[in-house]
Amino acid sequence: MFVSDALDINSQGNLTIGGADTVALAKEYGTPLYVMDEELIRTNLRRFHTSIDKAYGGRGMVCYAGKAFTCLEMCRLVASEGDGLDAVSIGELYTAVKAGFPMEKVGFHGNNKTDEELAYALDNGVGHIIVDNISELKRLEVLCAQKGVKAQIMFRIKPGIDAHTHKAVMTGQIDSKFGFALETGEAFEAVKEALACENTELVGLHCHIGSQIFDITPFEEAARVMTGFIAKIRNELGYEIKCLDLGGGFGIKYLESHDPVPFEEYMERVSVVVKTECEKHGLELPFIIIEPGRSIVAPAGITLYTVGARKEIPGVRTYISVDGGMTDNPRYILYQSEYEAVVANKASQERTEKVTIAGKCCESGDLIGEGMSLQHAESGDILAVLATGAYNYSMSSNYNRIPKPAVVFVSGGKSRVVVKRETPEDIIRSDV
Numbered sequence: 001m002f003v004s005d006a007l008d009i010n011s012q013g014n015l016t017i018g019g020a021d022t023v024a025l026a027k028e029y030g031t032p033l034y035v036m037d038e039e040l041i042r043t044n045l046r047r048f049h050t051s052i053d054k055a056y057g058g059r060g061m062v063c064y065a066g067k068a069f070t071c072l073e074m075c076r077l078v079a080s081e082g083d084g085l086d087a088v089s090i091g092e093l094y095t096a097v098k099a100g101f102p103m104e105k106v107g108f109h110g111n112n113k114t115d116e117e118l119a120y121a122l123d124n125g126v127g128h129i130i131v132d133n134i135s136e137l138k139r140l141e142v143l144c145a146q147k148g149v150k151a152q153i154m155f156r157i158k159p160g161i162d163a164h165t166h167k168a169v170m171t172g173q174i175d176s177k178f179g180f181a182l183e184t185g186e187a188f189e190a191v192k193e194a195l196a197c198e199n200t201e202l203v204g205l206h207c208h209i210g211s212q213i214f215d216i217t218p219f220e221e222a223a224r225v226m227t228g229f230i231a232k233i234r235n236e237l238g239y240e241i242k243c244l245d246l247g248g249g250f251g252i253k254y255l256e257s258h259d260p261v262p263f264e265e266y267m268e269r270v271s272v273v274v275k276t277e278c279e280k281h282g283l284e285l286p287f288i289i290i291e292p293g294r295s296i297v298a299p300a301g302i303t304l305y306t307v308g309a310r311k312e313i314p315g316v317r318t319y320i321s322v323d324g325g326m327t328d329n330p331r332y333i334l335y336q337s338e339y340e341a342v343v344a345n346k347a348s349q350e351r352t353e354k355v356t357i358a359g360k361c362c363e364s365g366d367l368i369g370e371g372m373s374l375q376h377a378e379s380g381d382i383l384a385v386l387a388t389g390a391y392n393y394s395m396s397s398n399y400n401r402i403p404k405p406a407v408v409f410v411s412g413g414k415s416r417v418v419v420k421r422e423t424p425e426d427i428i429r430s431d432v
Protein backbone atom coordinates (compact mmCIF):
# COMPACT_ATOMS: atom_id res chain seq x y z
CA MET A 1 0.00 0.00 0.00
CA PHE A 2 2.85 2.39 0.88
CA VAL A 3 6.47 2.56 -0.23
CA SER A 4 7.65 1.58 3.27
CA ASP A 5 6.75 -1.25 5.65
CA ALA A 6 6.84 1.24 8.53
CA LEU A 7 3.59 2.86 7.38
CA ASP A 8 -0.06 1.94 7.83
CA ILE A 9 -3.51 3.50 8.34
CA ASN A 10 -5.34 3.38 11.69
CA SER A 11 -9.05 3.20 12.49
CA GLN A 12 -9.35 7.00 12.30
CA GLY A 13 -8.07 6.91 8.75
CA ASN A 14 -4.79 8.56 9.78
CA LEU A 15 -1.36 7.54 8.56
CA THR A 16 0.74 5.71 11.15
CA ILE A 17 4.48 5.12 11.36
CA GLY A 18 5.88 2.43 13.63
CA GLY A 19 2.41 2.15 15.17
CA ALA A 20 2.18 5.88 16.06
CA ASP A 21 -0.50 8.19 14.66
CA THR A 22 1.25 10.80 12.52
CA VAL A 23 -1.48 13.40 13.08
CA ALA A 24 -1.00 13.05 16.84
CA LEU A 25 2.78 13.29 16.39
CA ALA A 26 2.38 16.52 14.40
CA LYS A 27 0.20 17.91 17.17
CA GLU A 28 2.57 16.88 19.96
CA TYR A 29 5.87 17.96 18.39
CA GLY A 30 4.85 20.53 15.77
CA THR A 31 5.74 20.60 12.08
CA PRO A 32 7.84 20.28 10.03
CA LEU A 33 8.90 17.10 11.77
CA TYR A 34 11.14 14.21 10.79
CA VAL A 35 9.83 10.92 12.15
CA MET A 36 11.79 7.67 11.96
CA ASP A 37 10.76 4.13 12.77
CA GLU A 38 13.56 2.80 14.95
CA GLU A 39 12.50 -0.83 14.51
CA LEU A 40 12.77 -0.62 10.74
CA ILE A 41 16.26 0.91 11.01
CA ARG A 42 17.28 -2.02 13.23
CA THR A 43 15.66 -4.56 10.89
CA ASN A 44 17.50 -3.09 7.91
CA LEU A 45 20.87 -3.19 9.69
CA ARG A 46 20.24 -6.79 10.73
CA ARG A 47 19.28 -7.83 7.21
CA PHE A 48 22.62 -6.55 5.97
CA HIS A 49 24.78 -8.18 8.61
CA THR A 50 22.80 -11.43 8.52
CA SER A 51 23.29 -11.56 4.77
CA ILE A 52 27.07 -11.25 5.27
CA ASP A 53 26.87 -14.13 7.76
CA LYS A 54 24.90 -16.29 5.36
CA ALA A 55 26.53 -15.53 2.06
CA TYR A 56 30.09 -14.85 3.19
CA GLY A 57 30.51 -16.87 6.39
CA GLY A 58 30.43 -13.74 8.56
CA ARG A 59 33.83 -12.53 7.29
CA GLY A 60 32.69 -8.95 7.01
CA MET A 61 31.24 -5.90 8.66
CA VAL A 62 28.49 -3.37 7.99
CA CYS A 63 29.76 0.19 8.34
CA TYR A 64 26.60 2.29 8.29
CA ALA A 65 27.18 5.45 6.20
CA GLY A 66 26.43 8.21 8.68
CA LYS A 67 26.15 10.84 5.94
CA ALA A 68 22.65 9.47 5.22
CA PHE A 69 21.47 10.43 8.72
CA THR A 70 23.32 10.70 11.95
CA CYS A 71 23.00 12.12 15.45
CA LEU A 72 24.03 10.86 18.89
CA GLU A 73 21.09 8.49 19.19
CA MET A 74 21.64 7.05 15.71
CA CYS A 75 25.27 6.32 16.62
CA ARG A 76 24.11 4.60 19.82
CA LEU A 77 21.59 2.56 17.83
CA VAL A 78 24.21 1.43 15.28
CA ALA A 79 26.64 0.57 18.10
CA SER A 80 23.96 -1.45 19.90
CA GLU A 81 23.50 -3.53 16.73
CA GLY A 82 27.24 -4.25 16.69
CA ASP A 83 27.80 -2.52 13.36
CA GLY A 84 30.50 -0.07 12.28
CA LEU A 85 30.28 3.47 10.99
CA ASP A 86 31.49 5.33 7.92
CA ALA A 87 32.21 8.96 8.89
CA VAL A 88 33.27 11.77 6.56
CA SER A 89 33.99 14.86 8.61
CA ILE A 90 35.15 16.05 11.99
CA GLY A 91 31.50 16.65 12.86
CA GLU A 92 30.51 13.07 12.14
CA LEU A 93 33.59 11.77 14.00
CA TYR A 94 32.84 14.04 16.95
CA THR A 95 29.23 12.81 17.07
CA ALA A 96 30.47 9.20 17.17
CA VAL A 97 33.01 9.98 19.92
CA LYS A 98 30.41 11.78 22.03
CA ALA A 99 27.95 8.90 21.56
CA GLY A 100 30.57 6.50 22.92
CA PHE A 101 30.78 4.69 19.58
CA PRO A 102 33.54 2.02 19.42
CA MET A 103 35.94 4.07 17.29
CA GLU A 104 37.89 1.02 16.13
CA LYS A 105 34.80 0.21 14.04
CA VAL A 106 34.85 3.60 12.30
CA GLY A 107 36.16 4.18 8.79
CA PHE A 108 37.09 7.78 8.02
CA HIS A 109 36.30 8.92 4.47
CA GLY A 110 36.55 12.13 2.48
CA ASN A 111 38.23 13.42 -0.65
CA ASN A 112 39.80 16.42 1.08
CA LYS A 113 40.34 15.68 4.75
CA THR A 114 42.07 18.46 6.61
CA ASP A 115 45.09 17.92 8.87
CA GLU A 116 42.86 18.83 11.80
CA GLU A 117 40.41 16.08 10.84
CA LEU A 118 43.15 13.51 10.28
CA ALA A 119 44.73 14.38 13.64
CA TYR A 120 41.33 14.10 15.34
CA ALA A 121 40.79 10.67 13.74
CA LEU A 122 44.22 9.45 14.92
CA ASP A 123 43.80 10.88 18.43
CA ASN A 124 40.46 9.16 18.80
CA GLY A 125 41.53 5.73 17.59
CA VAL A 126 39.57 5.55 14.34
CA GLY A 127 39.84 1.99 12.96
CA HIS A 128 40.85 2.80 9.43
CA ILE A 129 41.27 5.83 7.22
CA ILE A 130 40.21 5.58 3.59
CA VAL A 131 42.89 7.60 1.80
CA ASP A 132 41.66 9.40 -1.30
CA ASN A 133 44.80 10.83 -2.90
CA ILE A 134 48.59 10.98 -2.69
CA SER A 135 48.78 14.33 -0.94
CA GLU A 136 46.58 12.91 1.82
CA LEU A 137 48.83 9.85 2.10
CA LYS A 138 51.86 12.10 2.51
CA ARG A 139 50.21 14.34 5.09
CA LEU A 140 48.95 11.33 7.02
CA GLU A 141 52.41 9.74 7.01
CA VAL A 142 53.87 12.92 8.56
CA LEU A 143 51.09 13.21 11.13
CA CYS A 144 51.46 9.57 12.16
CA ALA A 145 55.23 10.02 12.55
CA GLN A 146 54.69 13.12 14.72
CA LYS A 147 52.21 11.26 16.91
CA GLY A 148 54.20 8.00 17.00
CA VAL A 149 51.26 5.94 15.71
CA LYS A 150 50.77 3.62 12.76
CA ALA A 151 47.48 4.12 10.91
CA GLN A 152 45.60 1.38 9.12
CA ILE A 153 44.60 2.72 5.75
CA MET A 154 42.62 1.74 2.68
CA PHE A 155 42.74 3.31 -0.74
CA ARG A 156 39.62 4.61 -2.42
CA ILE A 157 39.69 3.27 -5.96
CA LYS A 158 37.68 4.39 -8.98
CA PRO A 159 37.02 1.03 -10.60
CA GLY A 160 35.72 2.61 -13.83
CA ILE A 161 32.15 1.31 -13.52
CA ASP A 162 29.04 3.00 -14.89
CA ALA A 163 26.47 2.57 -12.13
CA HIS A 164 23.39 3.68 -14.14
CA THR A 165 22.27 6.32 -11.66
CA HIS A 166 21.93 10.11 -11.46
CA LYS A 167 25.21 11.74 -12.55
CA ALA A 168 25.45 13.75 -9.32
CA VAL A 169 25.63 10.52 -7.29
CA MET A 170 27.79 8.48 -9.68
CA THR A 171 31.26 8.07 -8.21
CA GLY A 172 32.99 5.03 -9.69
CA GLN A 173 33.91 6.44 -13.10
CA ILE A 174 37.23 8.00 -14.09
CA ASP A 175 35.88 11.57 -14.11
CA SER A 176 35.15 11.72 -10.39
CA LYS A 177 36.66 13.79 -7.61
CA PHE A 178 36.84 10.66 -5.42
CA GLY A 179 39.75 8.27 -5.29
CA PHE A 180 42.56 6.85 -7.41
CA ALA A 181 41.88 5.81 -11.01
CA LEU A 182 42.56 2.22 -11.93
CA GLU A 183 42.66 2.54 -15.71
CA THR A 184 45.43 5.15 -15.79
CA GLY A 185 47.76 3.22 -13.47
CA GLU A 186 47.41 5.95 -10.83
CA ALA A 187 46.06 3.49 -8.24
CA PHE A 188 48.90 1.00 -8.79
CA GLU A 189 51.57 3.70 -8.43
CA ALA A 190 49.88 4.90 -5.24
CA VAL A 191 49.92 1.38 -3.80
CA LYS A 192 53.67 1.19 -4.45
CA GLU A 193 54.09 4.46 -2.63
CA ALA A 194 51.96 3.29 0.31
CA LEU A 195 53.98 0.10 0.65
CA ALA A 196 57.10 2.21 1.08
CA CYS A 197 55.53 4.19 3.94
CA GLU A 198 56.61 3.44 7.50
CA ASN A 199 53.76 4.90 9.49
CA THR A 200 50.75 3.70 7.54
CA GLU A 201 49.71 0.15 6.77
CA LEU A 202 47.69 -0.48 3.62
CA VAL A 203 45.11 -2.99 4.84
CA GLY A 204 42.38 -2.57 2.27
CA LEU A 205 40.94 -1.26 -0.94
CA HIS A 206 37.66 0.59 -1.16
CA CYS A 207 35.23 1.50 -3.91
CA HIS A 208 31.82 3.11 -3.96
CA ILE A 209 30.26 3.27 -7.40
CA GLY A 210 27.27 5.51 -6.71
CA SER A 211 23.95 5.71 -4.95
CA GLN A 212 20.31 4.61 -5.46
CA ILE A 213 21.42 1.75 -7.74
CA PHE A 214 18.83 -0.90 -8.62
CA ASP A 215 20.91 -3.23 -10.74
CA ILE A 216 23.26 -5.78 -9.11
CA THR A 217 25.44 -6.14 -12.21
CA PRO A 218 27.59 -3.01 -11.61
CA PHE A 219 28.19 -4.14 -8.01
CA GLU A 220 29.29 -7.57 -9.28
CA GLU A 221 31.51 -5.90 -11.85
CA ALA A 222 33.07 -3.66 -9.17
CA ALA A 223 33.77 -6.69 -6.96
CA ARG A 224 35.38 -8.47 -9.92
CA VAL A 225 37.56 -5.49 -10.86
CA MET A 226 38.62 -4.86 -7.25
CA THR A 227 39.51 -8.52 -6.64
CA GLY A 228 41.48 -8.48 -9.86
CA PHE A 229 43.40 -5.46 -8.59
CA ILE A 230 44.18 -7.25 -5.31
CA ALA A 231 45.58 -10.09 -7.43
CA LYS A 232 47.70 -7.70 -9.54
CA ILE A 233 49.17 -6.16 -6.38
CA ARG A 234 49.97 -9.61 -4.95
CA ASN A 235 51.45 -10.83 -8.27
CA GLU A 236 53.55 -7.77 -9.04
CA LEU A 237 54.40 -6.39 -5.61
CA GLY A 238 54.19 -9.53 -3.45
CA TYR A 239 51.74 -7.93 -1.01
CA GLU A 240 48.29 -9.32 -0.27
CA ILE A 241 45.51 -6.87 0.64
CA LYS A 242 43.34 -8.25 3.43
CA CYS A 243 40.20 -6.15 3.26
CA LEU A 244 37.79 -5.22 0.48
CA ASP A 245 35.36 -2.38 1.18
CA LEU A 246 32.64 -2.34 -1.46
CA GLY A 247 30.87 0.85 -0.34
CA GLY A 248 27.12 1.44 -0.33
CA GLY A 249 24.64 2.64 -2.93
CA PHE A 250 21.77 0.16 -2.70
CA GLY A 251 18.55 1.55 -4.17
CA ILE A 252 15.35 1.99 -2.20
CA LYS A 253 11.67 2.37 -3.02
CA TYR A 254 10.78 6.07 -3.22
CA LEU A 255 7.91 5.40 -5.62
CA GLU A 256 5.53 2.47 -6.01
CA SER A 257 7.12 1.83 -9.39
CA HIS A 258 10.60 1.36 -7.88
CA ASP A 259 11.74 -2.21 -7.51
CA PRO A 260 14.88 -2.40 -5.38
CA VAL A 261 16.88 -5.60 -5.20
CA PRO A 262 16.70 -7.32 -1.79
CA PHE A 263 19.97 -6.83 0.17
CA GLU A 264 20.25 -10.60 0.59
CA GLU A 265 20.39 -11.10 -3.16
CA TYR A 266 23.05 -8.40 -3.54
CA MET A 267 25.24 -10.03 -0.89
CA GLU A 268 24.77 -13.51 -2.33
CA ARG A 269 25.73 -12.49 -5.84
CA VAL A 270 28.65 -10.30 -4.83
CA SER A 271 29.98 -13.02 -2.50
CA VAL A 272 29.93 -15.50 -5.39
CA VAL A 273 32.00 -13.08 -7.50
CA VAL A 274 34.55 -12.46 -4.74
CA LYS A 275 34.89 -16.16 -3.93
CA THR A 276 35.19 -17.17 -7.59
CA GLU A 277 37.73 -14.48 -8.37
CA CYS A 278 39.79 -15.28 -5.27
CA GLU A 279 39.87 -18.94 -6.20
CA LYS A 280 40.86 -18.07 -9.76
CA HIS A 281 43.73 -15.88 -8.57
CA GLY A 282 44.74 -18.05 -5.59
CA LEU A 283 43.94 -15.31 -3.04
CA GLU A 284 42.78 -15.60 0.55
CA LEU A 285 39.17 -14.43 0.93
CA PRO A 286 39.32 -10.78 2.00
CA PHE A 287 37.34 -9.39 4.94
CA ILE A 288 34.43 -7.52 3.34
CA ILE A 289 33.02 -4.17 4.45
CA ILE A 290 29.82 -2.69 3.07
CA GLU A 291 28.66 0.86 3.72
CA PRO A 292 24.89 1.12 3.25
CA GLY A 293 23.36 4.47 4.17
CA ARG A 294 20.18 5.27 2.29
CA SER A 295 18.90 1.68 2.36
CA ILE A 296 19.12 1.60 6.17
CA VAL A 297 17.33 4.84 6.99
CA ALA A 298 15.43 6.23 3.98
CA PRO A 299 12.44 3.84 4.15
CA ALA A 300 12.25 4.33 7.93
CA GLY A 301 11.67 8.08 7.76
CA ILE A 302 8.89 10.47 6.83
CA THR A 303 8.54 14.24 7.06
CA LEU A 304 5.35 15.79 8.39
CA TYR A 305 4.29 19.27 7.31
CA THR A 306 1.26 21.46 7.85
CA VAL A 307 -0.43 22.55 4.65
CA GLY A 308 -0.70 26.32 4.30
CA ALA A 309 -1.74 27.99 1.08
CA ARG A 310 -3.48 26.17 -1.76
CA LYS A 311 -3.07 27.95 -5.08
CA GLU A 312 -4.95 26.73 -8.15
CA ILE A 313 -3.66 28.22 -11.38
CA PRO A 314 -6.27 27.25 -13.99
CA GLY A 315 -4.82 25.25 -16.85
CA VAL A 316 -1.38 25.34 -15.26
CA ARG A 317 -1.13 23.55 -11.91
CA THR A 318 -2.19 23.49 -8.28
CA TYR A 319 0.40 24.47 -5.68
CA ILE A 320 0.11 23.08 -2.16
CA SER A 321 2.49 25.03 0.08
CA VAL A 322 3.90 23.51 3.24
CA ASP A 323 5.74 24.92 6.27
CA GLY A 324 9.11 23.42 5.23
CA GLY A 325 10.77 22.75 1.89
CA MET A 326 14.29 22.78 0.48
CA THR A 327 15.73 23.59 3.91
CA ASP A 328 14.61 20.23 5.31
CA ASN A 329 14.60 18.34 1.98
CA PRO A 330 16.97 19.72 -0.66
CA ARG A 331 16.86 16.56 -2.77
CA TYR A 332 14.30 17.82 -5.28
CA ILE A 333 16.17 21.02 -6.01
CA LEU A 334 19.46 19.09 -6.19
CA TYR A 335 18.50 15.97 -8.14
CA GLN A 336 14.77 16.30 -8.98
CA SER A 337 14.30 13.33 -6.66
CA GLU A 338 10.82 11.89 -6.63
CA TYR A 339 8.75 11.11 -3.56
CA GLU A 340 5.28 9.94 -2.68
CA ALA A 341 3.13 12.01 -0.33
CA VAL A 342 -0.04 11.40 1.64
CA VAL A 343 -2.43 13.74 3.43
CA ALA A 344 -1.89 12.08 6.81
CA ASN A 345 -5.34 12.93 8.20
CA LYS A 346 -7.02 11.66 4.99
CA ALA A 347 -4.79 8.64 4.41
CA SER A 348 -7.66 6.24 3.77
CA GLN A 349 -9.15 8.48 1.06
CA GLU A 350 -8.38 8.16 -2.64
CA ARG A 351 -5.59 10.29 -4.07
CA THR A 352 -7.66 12.31 -6.52
CA GLU A 353 -5.38 15.24 -7.40
CA LYS A 354 -2.10 15.87 -9.15
CA VAL A 355 -0.33 18.73 -7.37
CA THR A 356 2.97 20.51 -6.97
CA ILE A 357 4.10 20.58 -3.36
CA ALA A 358 6.01 23.80 -2.69
CA GLY A 359 8.18 24.85 0.21
CA LYS A 360 8.29 28.22 1.95
CA CYS A 361 11.73 29.39 0.81
CA CYS A 362 12.44 32.32 -1.48
CA GLU A 363 13.31 30.13 -4.49
CA SER A 364 10.90 29.10 -7.24
CA GLY A 365 12.71 25.76 -7.39
CA ASP A 366 11.90 25.13 -3.73
CA LEU A 367 9.62 22.16 -4.36
CA ILE A 368 9.09 18.77 -2.77
CA GLY A 369 7.79 17.47 -6.06
CA GLU A 370 5.66 18.07 -9.14
CA GLY A 371 2.75 16.06 -10.50
CA MET A 372 2.37 14.29 -7.18
CA SER A 373 -0.78 12.25 -6.57
CA LEU A 374 -2.52 13.40 -3.42
CA GLN A 375 -5.81 13.40 -1.55
CA HIS A 376 -7.57 16.79 -1.76
CA ALA A 377 -5.32 18.93 0.47
CA GLU A 378 -6.47 22.04 2.30
CA SER A 379 -4.98 24.51 4.70
CA GLY A 380 -4.43 22.88 8.11
CA ASP A 381 -4.06 19.33 6.78
CA ILE A 382 -1.00 17.34 7.78
CA LEU A 383 1.07 16.25 4.81
CA ALA A 384 3.45 13.31 5.03
CA VAL A 385 6.27 12.96 2.53
CA LEU A 386 7.47 9.36 2.53
CA ALA A 387 10.90 7.72 2.57
CA THR A 388 12.72 10.87 3.68
CA GLY A 389 14.93 9.16 6.28
CA ALA A 390 18.14 9.57 4.26
CA TYR A 391 19.87 12.71 3.02
CA ASN A 392 17.08 14.97 4.29
CA TYR A 393 17.95 15.89 7.88
CA SER A 394 21.65 15.38 7.07
CA MET A 395 21.46 17.74 4.09
CA SER A 396 19.19 20.29 5.75
CA SER A 397 20.16 23.95 5.94
CA ASN A 398 19.15 27.20 7.56
CA TYR A 399 18.51 29.00 4.26
CA ASN A 400 16.27 32.01 4.87
CA ARG A 401 17.31 31.55 8.52
CA ILE A 402 14.70 28.86 8.93
CA PRO A 403 15.26 26.75 12.07
CA LYS A 404 15.69 23.00 11.45
CA PRO A 405 12.89 20.59 12.41
CA ALA A 406 13.10 18.13 15.28
CA VAL A 407 13.75 14.43 14.69
CA VAL A 408 11.54 11.96 16.53
CA PHE A 409 12.15 8.21 16.80
CA VAL A 410 9.15 5.94 17.09
CA SER A 411 9.30 2.43 18.47
CA GLY A 412 6.32 0.19 19.20
CA GLY A 413 3.95 3.14 18.93
CA LYS A 414 5.94 5.27 21.43
CA SER A 415 7.84 8.36 20.36
CA ARG A 416 10.80 10.34 21.66
CA VAL A 417 12.77 13.35 20.44
CA VAL A 418 16.32 12.47 19.34
CA VAL A 419 17.16 15.87 17.85
CA LYS A 420 15.49 18.96 19.26
CA ARG A 421 13.77 21.49 17.04
CA GLU A 422 15.96 24.53 16.45
CA THR A 423 14.74 27.86 17.72
CA PRO A 424 15.35 31.37 16.35
CA GLU A 425 17.90 31.70 19.17
CA ASP A 426 19.86 28.77 17.63
CA ILE A 427 19.93 30.72 14.37
CA ILE A 428 22.02 33.51 15.92
CA ARG A 429 24.09 31.18 18.15
CA SER A 430 27.32 31.61 16.17
CA ASP A 431 26.76 35.23 15.19
CA VAL A 432 29.06 37.81 16.80
Ligand SMILES: Cc1ncc(COP(=O)(O)O)c(C=O)c1O
Binding pocket: 065, 067, 068, 086, 109, 208, 210, 211, 212, 247, 248, 249, 250, 291, 292, 293, 294, 295, 390
Ligand atom coordinates in the same frame (compact mmCIF):
# COMPACT_ATOMS: atom_id res chain seq x y z
C1 LIG B 1 32.09 6.19 0.36
C2 LIG B 1 30.63 6.05 0.52
N1 LIG B 1 30.14 4.98 1.16
C3 LIG B 1 28.81 4.82 1.36
C4 LIG B 1 27.91 5.75 0.91
C5 LIG B 1 26.45 5.54 1.17
O1 LIG B 1 25.71 5.40 0.01
P1 LIG B 1 24.17 5.03 0.08
O2 LIG B 1 23.54 5.97 1.05
O3 LIG B 1 23.69 5.22 -1.29
O4 LIG B 1 24.09 3.62 0.54
C6 LIG B 1 28.37 6.88 0.20
C7 LIG B 1 27.43 7.88 -0.31
O5 LIG B 1 27.74 8.90 -0.84
C8 LIG B 1 29.77 7.03 0.02
O6 LIG B 1 30.26 8.09 -0.63
